[in-house]
Amino acid sequence: MSSKVLFGFHAVTVRLKTAPQSITEIHVDASRRDGRMRQFVERARDAGMKLVESDDAALTALAGGTRHQGVVARVNALPARHSLDEVLEEVQGPPLVLVLDGVTDPHNLGACLRVADGAGAHAVVAPKDHAVGLNATVAKVASGAAETVPYLMVTNLARTLNELKERDIRVIGTSDDAEQTLYDLDLTGPVALVLGAEGDGLRQLTRKTCDELVRIPMAGAVESLNVSVAAGVCLYEALRQRSQRPG
Known part of the structure; x- marks a missing residue:
């Protein structure tokens, strides 16, 4: 099964909501402790997700850019409707x-x-x-x-x-x-x-x-x-x- 990367709160939260079984791991910024991150981490843990604490450099490398908001997920591709x-x-x-x-x-x-x-x-x-x-x-x-x-x-x-x-x-x-x-x-x-x-x-x-x-x-x-x-x-x-x- 092919895999890809999602990043940012909205994109990863929607995948958590619609297809949590497709998420293999979520990397979060270990230095970020604000309310939005705490709420996201709580939701991910409640869903049984594997969380990996990472630094900004690692997250940027995973996301291929700096606009990751401190959240990057490795996910399996969802079955597509082909037509x-x-x-x-x-x-x-x-x-x-x-x-x-x-x-x-x-x-x-x-x-x-x-x-x-x-x-x-x-x-x-x-x-x-x-x-x-x-x-x-x-x-x-x-x-x-x-x-x-x-x-x-x-x-x-x-x-x-x-x-x-x-x-x-x-x-x-x-x-x-x-x-x-x-x-x-x-x-x-x-x-x-x-x-x-x-x-x-x-x-x-x-x-x-x-x-x-x-x-x-x-x-x-x-x-x-x-x-x-x-x-x-x-x-x-x-x-x-x-x-x-x-x-």
Whole structure:
């Protein structure tokens, strides 16, 4: 079974909550005695975890950087749902999918996963050849959402979008030059929201494959939003509409 490293309070706490049996050991900063660390250590011990007291240098080496917050865990990889079909078969109600086309920055991906979790998206989809994979930085920024939101990397994004349409899921792309805005659409039904990388936007084939294009209204001087912020605007508009739907 493959193993990896998680670091930071949020990422490790979520794994403690969702799959404690997958954690092999947790390294904590022996010099840190504040309330947050004491609470974390108590929770880990209650869960029967093996705790290893380490110094900052050892934690930095394990985490591959200094932003570990004094907590680094060695974990076994969780069984993955290998296809979007598997994920969608488990969905109750209208699916909500976030599709990222060309997002290569791990901080942006982590933030997108975090907002996808918060808005109740059922999956995040990205192409294998134009995207960043899950790594420790993504998990740290995602604050646990990398453990809860399926992140599916597909070989052919356009084909996957067409498969979504065959399931009667509307594929809605975002573009600064679209005529209609996000707020003109009914997002209460099955929807896949497609966002491109900041600057480049959607690739041409991805754009052509979408059922329709929308823009986020911009009232100030800047022309576009960071992709994770745009994902939050789009997903939470879908959540707002769904929460107001009768029944």
